[in-house]
Amino acid sequence: MSTFHGRIKEYPTLSIDHFITTDTPKHYILSHVHKDHTRGLENINFNQSIYCTEQTALLLPLLENRSTKQLMYKHLKQCLIPIPYHQPMTITADATIKFTFLPANHCPGAALILVEGKNGTVLYTGDMRAEPDFVKAELDCLQSYRIKNLYMDTTCCYPDKRNFISKTQSINILVNLIKSYPVTHHMYLDCWTVGYEEMWISITENFGQKIHVSQQRYNMFCHANSLFDDILTTDPKTRFHSCHWDQECYIHEEYTISIHPKPNKNTKAFPHSPLRRLLNSDLPWDCEPLQRMILPFSTHSSLSEIVFFHKFVKPSEFTPCVVRGGWKSLDQMRLLLSQEGCTLDTSPSLDVEPVLHDQQGSCQLRSSMDQHSSNPSSINYLSSCNSSCTTTPYAPIILSIPPTQDHVLVTPSIRQQPSLSESEPDNEPFITKENTYKLLKSMKRLQKKRRLGSKNNPIPL
Numbered sequence: 279m280s281t282f283h284g285r286i287k288e289y290p291t292l293s294i295d296h297f298i299t300t301d302t303p304k305h306y307i308l309s310h311v312h313k314d315h316t317r318g319l320e321n322i323n324f325n326q327s328i329y330c331t332e333q334t335a336l337l338l339p340l341l342e343n344r345s346t347k348q349l350m351y352k353h354l355k356q357c358l359i360p361i362p363y364h365q366p367m368t369i370t371a372d373a374t375i376k377f378t379f380l381p382a383n384h385c386p387g388a389a390l391i392l393v394e395g396k397n398g399t400v401l402y403t404g405d406m407r408a409e410p411d412f413v414k415a416e417l418d419c420l421q422s423y424r425i426k427n428l429y430m431d432t433t434c435c436y437p438d439k440r441n442f443i444s445k446t447q448s449i450n451i452l453v454n455l456i457k458s459y460p461v462t463h464h465m466y467l468d469c470w471t472v473g474y475e476e477m478w479i480s481i482t483e484n485f486g487q488k489i490h491v492s493q494q495r496y497n498m499f500c501h502a503n504s505l506f507d508d509i510l511t512t513d514p515k516t517r518f519h520s521c522h523w524d525q526e527c528y529i530h531e532e533y534t535i536s537i538h539p540k541p542n543k544n545t546k547a548f549p550h551s552p553l554r555r556l557l558n559s560d561l562p563w564d565c566e567p568l569q570r571m572i573l574p575f576s577t578h579s580s581l582s583e584i585v586f587f588h589k590f591v592k593p594s595e596f597t598p599c600v601v602r603g604g605w606k607s608l609d610q611m612r613l614l615l616s617q618e619g620c621t622l623d624t625s626p627s628l629d630v631e632p633v634l635h636d637q638q639g640s641c642q643l644r645s646s647m648d649q650h651s652s653n654p655s656s657i658n659y660l661s662s663c664n665s666s667c668t669t670t671p672y673a674p675i676i677l678s679i680p681p682t683q684d685h686v687l688v689t690p691s692i693r694q695q696p697s698l699s700e701s702e703p704d705n706e707p708f709i710t711k712e713n714t715y716k717l718l719k720s721m722k723r724l725q726k727k728r729r730l731g732s733k734n735n736p737i738p739l
């Protein structure tokens with residue numbers, strides 16, 4: 279989950295993927311439709327222009343809230359300014375800035391944002407899967423730029439996420455997994471968010487059937503791309519489902535295999551542990567399929583892909599956009615990337631120290647160039663000052679971390695993050711207490727009884 283606070287220090291008049299402001303940026307840019315990048319857009323009073331890609335402009339107004347099933351962003355329809363990939367857009371704030379959307383290999387419409395202007399060229403990746411074949415084929419143009427600062431998706435910048443299989447390999451595993459089950463078994467593909475459409479496409483190609491989805495999901499994808507007319511259906515009479523598990527689908531529960539794509543280092547699908555719960559899932563929590571399988575599938579870059587992309591772009595500075603766990607994690611990340619051969623910050627930067635709030639709640643920014651210019655490998659960390667800040671030109675806190683003796687004494691292996699191999703990187707807590715698990719099971723049984731009792735036609739058990 280992105281912890282980026284919206285401002286790039288080189289161009290503070292832009293607000294990227296962040297739409298809650300106490301001051302007023304001149305221009306807003308959205309990299310893609312995922313919720314951790316649209317903070318503030320759910321506010322129905324938001325009425326500023328937003329630059330985004332064409333597919334994002336089509337998808338966003340039709341995205342629903344997963345709990346309430348209400349459209350979250352329909353009030354933005356007139357605010358979205360679609361810009362094609364690779365087409366530079368020039369805007370004028372305090373000075374002229376040019377930005378270009380580039381494909382990100384993350385989800386439909388997702389974009390890297392290349393920003394050029396008098397303060398240098400910077401690249402913000404939003405979320406991206408930097409598979410080397412994709413980067414070489416689609417992003418070769420970056421080789422001709424001198425990137426001053428790379429703002430990178432570091433969701434999976436951890437030693438236990440060093441290598442992921444390619445998306446193509448994930449799809450092959452999915453197809454072979456489905457073929458290993460009798461054709462009488464139904465398959466639930468847990469495409470709970472935008473970004474897993476390759477799974478659907480492979481089903482239609484390999485099994486000649488459409489995938490059952492909700493009316494809203496059908497409308498959204500077919501609106502964005504008419505090809506989905508041949509892939510998705512609102513008719514539940516199919517073996518494949520990515521629906522909200524309607525009553526017509528529920529009758530197949532006991533011979534349904536649910537397949538959950540998750541970023542992890544595995545090279546084959548494996549059963550989901552019943553002691554873990556899937557927070558990010560479209561399956562109702564009381565649904566009990568015959569088997570739950572985890573499919574290794576990542577829409578984010580693995581550690582080795584982050585390193586590859588860093589070496590491909592060769593930025594002067596590197597700013598991670600996903601940092602979980604505060605300073606310790608940032609420290610680990612810096613050390614890890616250095617050990618992987620990334621040269622971090624080869625030139626002094628115009629970093630600023632934390633915004634200091636005085637008693638009246640105003641802010642002061644101080645240049646830290648003199649203090650950190652000797653640091654050979656600084657890494658930036660973005661946070662924001664509190665909401666009472668009214669006097670700063672922009673909000674981020676950008677810090678350089680000086681190397682310490684601690685860095686060489688502590689190895690990544692003993693400081694690495696807890697394993698999240700079956701989960702999304704940002705959440706999915708463990709259920710560790712047996713009693714909690716028993717309680718959950720009994721609640722599920724109760725809920726199931728209620729559902730069965732409420733149906734006109736009893737379901738064969």
Ligand SMILES: [Zn+2]
Binds near residue numbers: 310312385405
């Ligand atoms: Zn995303």
Ligand SMILES: [Zn+2]
Binds near residue numbers: 491514519
């Ligand atoms: Zn269904």
